[in-house]
Amino acid sequence: MSRIGNNPVAIPEGVTVEVKDNVITVKGKLGELTQEFDGVSVKVEEGNVMISRPSDAKDHRAKHGLYRSLIDNMINGVSTGWTKELELVGVGYRASNQGQKLDLAVGFSHNIVLDIAPEVKVETFSEKGKNPRVKLTSHDKQLVGQVAAKIRAFRKPEPYKGKGIKFVGEQIRRKAGKSA
Numbered sequence: 001m002s003r004i005g006n007n008p009v010a011i012p013e014g015v016t017v018e019v020k021d022n023v024i025t026v027k028g029k030l031g032e033l034t035q036e037f038d039g040v041s042v043k044v045e046e047g048n049v050m051i052s053r054p055s056d057a058k059d060h061r062a063k064h065g066l067y068r069s070l071i072d073n074m075i076n077g078v079s080t081g082w083t084k085e086l087e088l089v090g091v092g093y094r095a096s097n098q099g100q101k102l103d104l105a106v107g108f109s110h111n112i113v114l115d116i117a118p119e120v121k122v123e124t125f126s127e128k129g130k131n132p133r134v135k136l137t138s139h140d141k142q143l144v145g146q147v148a149a150k151i152r153a154f155r156k157p158e159p160y161k162g163k164g165i166k167f168v169g170e171q172i173r174r175k176a177g178k179s180a
Contacts (some may be wrong), residue, residue: 005040005064008048009072012079017044017071024071029080029137031119035070039063042071049075077139084148086134090155090163095124095132102134106155106165120147133168 011017012174015028019042039060043050051068053060076082088095094105102122104112117123120138134151138144150165159162159175166172 005051005053005061005068008050009068009075011044011047011049011075015075015079017049017075019044024073024074026071026073026074026078028139029077029079033074033078033140035067035074037063037067040067042067073141077141081137081139082141082144084136084144085168086148086151086165087168088132088134088165089157093132093163093165096126096128097122097124102151104146104151104154104165107163112154114151116147117143119143134144151161 015026018025023034023036024040024042025032040051040053040063043046045053049071051064051071053064073082086108088104090107092105093107096103097116098119100116100120100122102114102116102124104114106112116136117138119140120136120143123135123137125133125135136144136148152165152167155164157166157170157172159173160177162172162174
């Protein structure tokens with residue numbers, strides 16, 4: 001059985017954590033994040049955040065580990081940040097950006113132009129002989145994952161040739177084609 005919720009979350013230098021009325025606020029050099037919580041109690045003591053549950057009810061046990069992980073992700077986000085990289089695999093697939101507008105050419109009749117949230121920094125890389133890449137960076141892990149999933153959903157990798165938008169390092173389950 002997992003005991004993730006019992007582990008204290010260390011607060012690095014330059015990060016402040018405040019708990020008030022079932023809302024935790026984490027501030028750091030990269031930004032500020034807030035999270036509501038219920039079913040657990042959160043205390044800040046001696047450079048650590050401690051999460052405890054009132055009982056061993058199933059709901060309390062589930063929220064104990066959940067909020068510990070969310071708080072840990074918030075603290076890591078405002079101190080170091082989160083990054084997701086996507087790779088466009090396919091002939092003629094291109095990616096470019098002007099500020100917060102991402103322009104994708106992924107085999108449709110028109111390019112896809114996506115407005116990225118201002119909290120997420122977007123970069124595109126195109127090197128000759130390599131697949132184009134899109135790099136997303138932010139202090140909010142949930143937002144980075146959501147934006148990356150939205151971009152990937154435009155053209156998911158297909159199992160026969162592996163063409164599509166995939167995460168860097170993702171293994172595509174390949175199928176055999178027609179047997180002649």
